[in-house]
Amino acid sequence: MSTAFDAAEFRKALGAFATGVTIITTKAADGSLIGLTANSFNSVSLNPPLVLWSLAETAASLPVFRAAEHWAVHVLASDQEELSGRFARRGIDKFAGLDIETGVGGVPLLKGCTARFECKNAFQYEGGDHIIFVGQVLNFSRSESAPLVFHGGKYAHATRREAPDAKPRSAALSGSFNEGFLGYLLGRSHFQFFGQIRAQLADQSLSDDDFYLLSTLTLRPLISTSELDAGLAAVLRQPSASRLPALAERGLVAQLAMTAESDVAEYRLTEAGRDTALRLISAAKAVELEILERMGAEDGAILKSLLKRFLGVVDPDASVLWDDPTQVAGKIPGSGWDS
Ligand SMILES: Cc1cc2nc3c(=O)[nH]c(=O)nc-3n(C[C@H](O)[C@H](O)[C@H](O)COP(=O)(O)O)c2cc1C
Incomplete structure (x- = not known):
């Protein structure tokens, strides 16, 4: 044969x-x-x-x-x-x-x-x-x-499929998007997720941008404004330099003295900033945990795996801040996120 x-x-x-x-x-x-x-x-x-x-x-x-x-x-x-x-x-x-x-x-x-x-x-x-x-x-x-x-x-991965009758519904106006439109699903999910910690941000008179800046500063001991702007491109509403001085005034971040060789401002978290960032991040993690408990940890893992691939397509530079070797060498103890 x-x-x-x-x-x-x-x-x-x-x-x-x-x-x-x-x-x-x-x-x-x-x-x-x-x-x-x-x-x-x-x-x-x-x-x-x-x-x-x-x-x-x-x-x-x-x-x-x-x-x-x-x-x-x-x-x-x-x-x-x-x-x-x-x-x-x-x-x-x-x-x-x-x-x-x-x-x-x-x-x-x-x-x-x-x-x-x-x-x-x-x-x-x-x-x-x-x-x-x-x-x-x-x-x-x-x-x-x-x-x-x-x-x-x-x-x-193996995951359960939606029931066959769970077809996405369409808008009344033809040519509009339907319930399965990715932008709708991602956008609505994002707002629901962060909606739950927005009250805590408001309590501390912090904006979404402040939260993104503080949490990103947990990734490394020291980050320049240009690295923050590149790493948070399309995330921040305003350049980081327009918000960081206010956070510095509140004692949450500190600017490193600029040297003659470098005209780029570098910032680090202060102890108070670290406490604030970690408290907010742990509130966000609690939201994650609660959602994963409801949807099932297995499907949560699949969703994360797909979102990582998705992010790699739409924002290949997103991992830049995570990749930095100084992150490993000088990692802040207890720093908030996992990539
Ligand atoms: C996902 C996967 C499936 C495999 N299926 C088989 C299989 O059905 N039969 C087989 O002989 N080897 C299969 N292999 C290869 C064996 O696991 C591999 O050759 C192993 O070294 C054999 O062990 P042994 O040489 O110590 O007996 C598979 C490997 C992987 C990664």
């Missing part, structure tokens, strides 16, 4: 089939713990309960799985990408430092997965350059955590 397929193209076409990611584990006769990442897992039969997966003939673990009486399948959760990478590598102690349980036949069981199936090694079939293992499920468990997904050779 041979084909004239382009191997890379064939692999790409197979990668169009989105799968979960599993780690299959077993215990060798000499007691060593064995495991590998596999996305060839599939259900076979409900009654009797059977599952399958296939193992490359070149895999180091092949002789052990061939001889094994039991093995376990772990369906990975979306936060277990690192574990997937670890079990796809050769020549390392894959179980080092992991908190392991012991299952049927002494098979090592990993924790924190979306689902787990303990199986008896029931049948083995030749399948070209792979061996197909069919297991009879003896025990299983599952959790509500979102699964890790593999698609097109990359890790991906």
Whole structure:
């Protein structure tokens, strides 16, 4: 049986089939713990309960799985990408430092997965350059955590889709935007999010711009007005130099003495400024937490991942302030945001 397929193209076409990611584990006769990442897992039969997966003939673990009486399948959760990478590598102690349980036949069981199936090694079939293992499920468990997904050779997210009838509604005026317009969704979300901390800003007679300036100043020990203006381009209503003197007058920021070599003003937070910034940021984080609790942390993580990609498209320079090496060297303790 041979084909004239382009191997890379064939692999790409197979990668169009989105799968979960599993780690299959077993215990060798000499007691060593064995495991590998596999996305060839599939259900076979409900009654009797059977599952399958296939193992490359070149895999180091092949002789052990061939001889094994039991093995376990772990369906990975979306936060277990690192574990997937670890079990796809050769020549390392894959179980080092992991908190392991012991299952049927002494098979090592990993924790924190979306689902787990303990199986008896029931049948083995030749399948070209792979061996197909069919297991009879003896025990299983599952959790509500979102699964890790593999698609097109990359890790991906799985999220619930809107119900089919949740189509965006249109404005009465034809040619206007509809409910699904991205600008509407982003804008409204932004105002709802920050609306909740605006009252606190007002209490302290601080504007939105003041908040953006104070919170950005937590990123580095010292920032120049030109860096602030570049980093907050399209965020600030006015150039930073027009607002910072007022914040300095209130003792929230301090301007570094200008030298003969540099005519750019540099600012840092004072202790009072740091306290104010951190209080506001913690109020904003509380808003985030409350929203994520309502929408679900898993979908929140997906939203963040998509927004990071979105920001990379519309504002590739947004990360400039985060990237600065001095941020790591001179990071302000307890500084407010995560990028
Ligand atoms: C997402 C993903 C899915 C994989 N699926 C399989 C699979 O189904 N079968 C397989 O033999 N190898 C698969 N691999 C590759 C193995 O994990 C990798 O070759 C591993 O080193 C084999 O371990 P071993 O050589 O220690 O037995 C996959 C790797 C990744 C990252």
